Amino acid sequence: MSRLLSLALALWLTVPVAVAAQSLQDILQIHQEEVLKPGRRSVGVVLDDLVASGLPQALPFLEAWRDREIVKRDSDGLFFRASEDGDMVTLMDLDTGENLGPANAAGLTESRPNGGVRRAIGDALVQFQLSDPDIEKRLTAVQAIARSMDASQLAPLSASIEGESDRDLKATKTRLAGMLGALFADTQEARIAAIEALAGDLSVDVRAVLSTVLSTSSSVAPTVPDGTNLAQTLDVGTDISAVEAYQQLVDADLAPALITKAAIREALVANIQGGLVAGIPVATLDTDEARAGAYDALAAGGIAAPRVTDAQQAEAIAAHTFFLAYDETDVAITDAARAAQRAIETSVAVSQGIDLGLDALSLASIYFLAAIGLAITFGVMGVINMAHGEFIMMGAYTGFVVQQFVPDYTLSIIIALPLAFAITFGAGVLMERLVIRHLYHRPLETLLATFGISIALQQLAKNIFGTQARPLTSPEWLDGALVFNDVVAISYIRIAIFVLALIFLALILFVLKRTRLGLEVRAVTQNPGMAASMGINPDRINMLTFGLGSGIAGIAGVAIGLYAKVTSEMGADYIVQSFMTVVVGGVGNVWGTLAGASLIGFLQKGIEWLNPSNTLAAQTYMILFIILFIQFRPKGIVALKGRAAAD
Known part of the structure; x- marks a missing residue:
């Protein structure tokens, strides 16, 4: 019992x-x-x-x-x-x-x-909150763990994963538990498994975890001690300077400290006797060399510590090994972390290339929208229209005005696109009838006249809307970005502009290839005299073509206004790129305009990537490249075929 x-x-x-x-x-x-x-x-x-x-x-x-x-x-x-x-x-x-x-x-x-x-x-509270019925409290607890990254949170976090009902939060918990496991898991196998699982994650916090595992400390010794998890042996003169190397020896009590100029001066002052220091007149100690000599005399007499010579420094450095050692002592863990880090760096490099390509493609679509109207007018009529950018500005302001009366942003954009086309089409026809038609085959006068019109339109916009930038608000479904990973992302507005560019490309090709107007435009482009003899009115085609190019610029203005601020000077930001796109691609050719926009967009982004701190330099280099390109291919990427090509 x-x-x-x-x-x-x-x-x-x-x-x-x-x-x-x-x-x-x-x-x-x-x-x-x-x-x-x-x-x-x-x-x-x-x-x-x-x-x-x-x-x-x-x-x-x-x-x-x-x-x-x-x-x-x-x-x-x-x-x-x-x-x-x-x-x-x-x-x-x-x-x-x-x-x-x-x-x-x-x-x-x-x-x-x-x-x-x-x-x-607070740590104990986090453990309770990880399984709280309120998802907001669970999310707060996970965020608190992510901020602290403490070893004590690994076990409760791992225990809460299986019972987590929210799929996204469960994935976040699993990922966070993996990062904590890479740092604090109890066994070598568990840490290595956690590190290997992180190899496909490109996020900054995962890279920070791997950097923590691979953190190093600088050390020096006659030889690398046994059991050291060696990261790198440092070469004096390449990886570390001789001055830094010797200072490291001093800090490790492996070499005597250097005698500084201040210490020499203090020793000399302390040993002045009758105007002499070590038998040397004080009045002669007016240079560093003289003071050093007097100090050496004191050191020879045992009064001061001797100076370390350059030869002694070199000898001390040569007698020691300088190296970086991992703070993590387990070689298998650091090997796994290095492999994961290399895999992530490769993926990041690929993703950066993809992201740069998406940015370039987005910029090319903007340039295509801005230039396609100019390509039609310049290609068919040979008119250098310096006011083309102002038609883009007019389209953007049309979208802004529509949104003042139609609060539904989706509906307002749907209304603004055809309205912008109609307004700028009418403005283009009016400009052609009143000015351009009288200046055909007079390129200098046309350039000056359209440049004057562009200034007048800018001033008119300032008088009506003021100098302050006006927002053209995009619909809610265009907010945010399409995120592929922590490196690759593209905003929905840019995607929409790219899709709009594709729609315009298809629409213009349809008009030019499948309609009577397109047939007449191509005929006038190829040979105006022959087209007139076949019953086509070149004067009418020129008017409609100029109006069509202006109308397309107006629609481009609405699209660009969603991406950039609407101001009276916004057209000037695109007129140079539009002309470069048309000239490089090939005058009067839709496919040439597409090729030119792609070349300029990718070229500009590439130069900006090489020189990210100076966007003005990127513009300069791009213009120089295009000047050289035109020297070797003056008719552009896609040269115009037919008799007009020989003009």
Whole structure:
């Protein structure tokens, strides 16, 4: 019988306190002193029992304890949550949450945990919140773990993954547990597995974790000590300067410190006797060499420490090995981290190339939209229209005005696109009828006239809309970006502009290839005289063509306005690139315009990537390249065929 009692007593003693306890108050009474006067070392026992209890009321207690709202009633030693109510204090039962009414503050003792204890309580709170029914609290807990990256959070985080109901949050927990495992897992195998699992993740925080695993410290020794996880042997003169190497020897107490000029001066001043230092007149010590000689005389007499010569420094450096050692001592873990880091760096380089290509493609689509109207007018009519950028500006302002009356941004854009075409088409026809038609075959006069019109249109826009930039707001479904990974992303607005460019390409090709107007335009482009003899009115075609090119510029203005601010000068930002696109691609050719826009877009982004700090230089280099390109291919990438090509 006594053996059975002893066995029962032993089993009871091995049961955790929290399991034996029936309520939160029971646990607090067991740890009464630790709750009332918690210390950084003693608080862990209380927190372990609270976490093990699984009591739902433990979470609000921890929050109140952290916020210094827990008090003990002196009469019976029970703990309550307190809130001030004037001169009185209102108590709340910790197990039931019942309001017990006011109490005299004189009979209460407040628990006041210090900063270290409150941090420990916060860690325990995170463990509770990881499985809280409220997803916002679970998300907050995960974010707190991500900020602290503490080894103590790995086990509770891993335990909460299986029961996580939200798919996205579960993936976040799994990823975070992998990063913590790479840093703090208990076994070598677990850490290596976690590191290998990170190899496909390009995010900055994963790269930071691998960098932490591969962190190094600079060391020096006669030879590399056995057991050192060597990262790199440093070559003096290449990886580290001789001055830095010798200073490292001094810091490691492996070589005497260098005597500085200040120390030489102090030693000389301290040993002046009768106007002499070591028998040398003070008046002659007016150079560094003279002072160094006097100091050497003092050192020879044993009065000062001898200077270290250059030869001695070189000898000391040659006698030691300088190296970087991994802070992580396990070679297998650092090997796995290096392999994962190399894989990530390769993926990042590929992703950066893809991202640069997407940016270039987006810029090319913007240039294509801006230039396609100019390609039609310049190619068919040979008119250098310096006011083309202002038609882009007119289209953008049309979109802005429409949005002032139509608050639905999607509907306003749908209305603005055809309206911008109609307004700029009409403006283009009016300009052709009043000005351009009188200046055919007079390129200099046409250039000057259209340049004057562009200035007038800019000033008119300033008078109407002011000089302040006006926003052309995109619909909500164009907000944000399409994110492929932490490196590759493209905004939905750029995607929309690219799609619009493709639609315009298909539409213009259809008009030119499948309609009577297109046939007549191509005929006039190839040979105006022959087209006129076949019954085509070149004057009418020129008018419609100029209006069509202007209308397309207006639609391009709406698209560009969604991407950039709408100002009276916005057209000037695209007129140079538009002319370059048309000339490089090939005058009067839609495919040439597409090729020219692609070449200029990719070229500009490539130059900006090589010289990211100077966008003006990128523009300059691009213009120089195009000048050289035209020297070798004056008719552009896609040269015009037919008799007109020989003109």
